[in-house]
Amino acid sequence: MKLTIGKMAKLNNISQQTLRLYDKLGLLRPYIVDKKNGYRYYEYKQCAKLDMILHLKQMGMSLKEILEFFNQKNPQFLTQKLKQHINSIDSEINDLEIRKKTINRVLNSLEKYSIAPKDSTITVEFLPKRVIYKMNTDLNFYDYDIGVYEKILRQLKKKLIEENKAKLYFYNAGTRMSKENFLNNKFVSHEIFVFVEEEDFSCQKLDYIDAGLFLCIYCDDFNKEKKYINKLLHKVKSENYTIVGDYICETIAELPILSKENERGMFIKLQVPIKID
Numbered sequence: 001m002k003l004t005i006g007k008m009a010k011l012n013n014i015s016q017q018t019l020r021l022y023d024k025l026g027l028l029r030p031y032i033v034d035k036k037n038g039y040r041y042y043e044y045k046q047c048a049k050l051d052m053i054l055h056l057k058q059m060g061m062s063l064k065e066i067l068e069f070f071n072q073k074n075p076q077f078l079t080q081k082l083k084q085h086i087n088s089i090d091s092e093i094n095d096l097e098i099r100k101k102t103i104n105r106v107l108n109s110l111e112k113y114s115i116a117p118k119d120s121t122i123t124v125e126f127l128p129k130r131v132i133y134k135m136n137t138d139l140n141f142y143d144y145d146i147g148v149y150e151k152i153l154r155q156l157k158k159k160l161i162e163e164n165k166a167k168l169y170f171y172n173a174g175t176r177m178s179k180e181n182f183l184n185n186k187f188v189s190h191e192i193f194v195f196v197e198e199e200d201f202s203c204q205k206l207d208y209i210d211a212g213l214f215l216c217i218y219c220d221d222f223n224k225e226k227k228y229i230n231k232l233l234h235k236v237k238s239e240n241y242t243i244v245g246d247y248i249c250e251t252i253a254e255l256p257i258l259s260k261e262n263e264r265g266m267f268i269k270l271q272v273p274i275k276i277d
Contacts, residue, residue, distance in 0.1 A: 002031070002032065002042070002043065003041060003043065003044065004040075004041060004042075005039070005041075005042070008042040008046075012050055014050075020040075022050075022053065022063075023040065025067060027053055027067055027070065028049055028050055028053060031043045031046060053066055059085060060088070061082075065081055098168050099167075101168055102171075105168070106171065109172055109252065112252050113252050113253035113255075113267055116218055116252055116269070118218065119218060119221075120217065120231070121218045122215070122216065122217045122231065123216045124214070124215055124216070125213070125214050125216055125271075126211070126213055126214075127212070127214050128211045129208060129210055129211040130195055130208070131195065131196055131207075131209075132174075132193040132194065132195055132196065132206065132207050132209060133160070133165075133194050133196045133205050133206060134176070134191055134193040134205055134206075134207050135156050135159055135191070135193070135205070136190050137152050137155065137190050139152060139190070140187075140189060140190060141175055141189050141190075141192075146264060156173060156192055156194070157170050159205075163201065165196070165200060165201070168200070169194045169195075169200075172194065172195070172253070173192055173193065174193055174248060174250045174251050175189050175193070175248075176248055176249070177189040177191075179243055179244075179246050181247075182229070182243065182247040182272060183233075185230070209248065210273070212244070212245075212273050212274075213274050213276065214271040214273050214274065215235060215272050215273075215274045216270065216271040217231055217235075217269070217270050217271075218267070218269055218270075219267070219268045220268075222264070222266050222268070225249060225270065229247070232247075232270060232272060239276075240277060241275065241277075242274060242275040242277060243272055244273045244275050245272070246273075247270070248270070248271045249269075250268060250269045250270075251267070252266075252267045252268060252269055254266055255267070
């Protein structure tokens with residue numbers, strides 16, 4: 001029984017335009033083309049080949065690949081192509097998982113920002129153990145302005161790209177100063193870091209910040225950090241706290257759209273681990 005192109009299209013839930021394209025590419029020729037009027041006619045048995053075209057297309061194969069398979073009539077070719085598409089799908093799934101994880105990290109950051117105490121607030125908080133990916137630099141952060149800090153961030157980003165982790169972790173970088181420099185009011189720091197999940201890395205650049213009590217002060221301007229460090233030191237002395245570890249500058253949120261001249265606007269939490277006697 002002959003089927004017009006319209007009936008063939010309707011029978012298979014596709015458009016007549018699709019059948020014309022398949023004809024043009026040589027994927028599925030009409031059974032008969034009327035020489036007088038150019039009408040295309042198909043047979044029911046051709047639905048089997050059309051099903052295969054649609055099925056392979058649904059699995060991600062291009063029309064060019066499908067035509068190549070039909071021409072070669074080699075199942076090994078199909079196996080190879082489908083394995084390539086599996087690998088491509090796995091890669092896409094991995095990229096989507098990274099994107100989702102990145103979005104969740106930013107949402108978590110924004111939530112922290114929304115509930116954080118106002119600028120200059122001092123608190124004592126218990127903070128859990130944290131994992132950091134760190135990088136050392138020859139430059140002392142405190143000797144330069146935000147422009148040099150941005151330059152150092154490019155170096156950190158390059159390192160994370162080498163680890164294939166920049167998409168997920170190049171965000172909210174912090175700095176660390178030794179306990180000795182902090183206590184001596186010596187503004188020297190050569191270490192920059194980002195908080196990470198340990199299972200995402202297999203390298204020696206990871207370090208750990210132990211859980212414990214931290215004396216913290218919240219700060220809404222990168223340029224206030226030195227002034228606020230002195231406030232922390234004053235609080236340590238007035239309350240007779242014992243410093244038990246390195247000073248941390250943690251970025252809670254980066255909001256350049258809220259800063260002047262499109263600089264990296266940062267809301268930061270300056271913190272130092274303490275022991276209360």
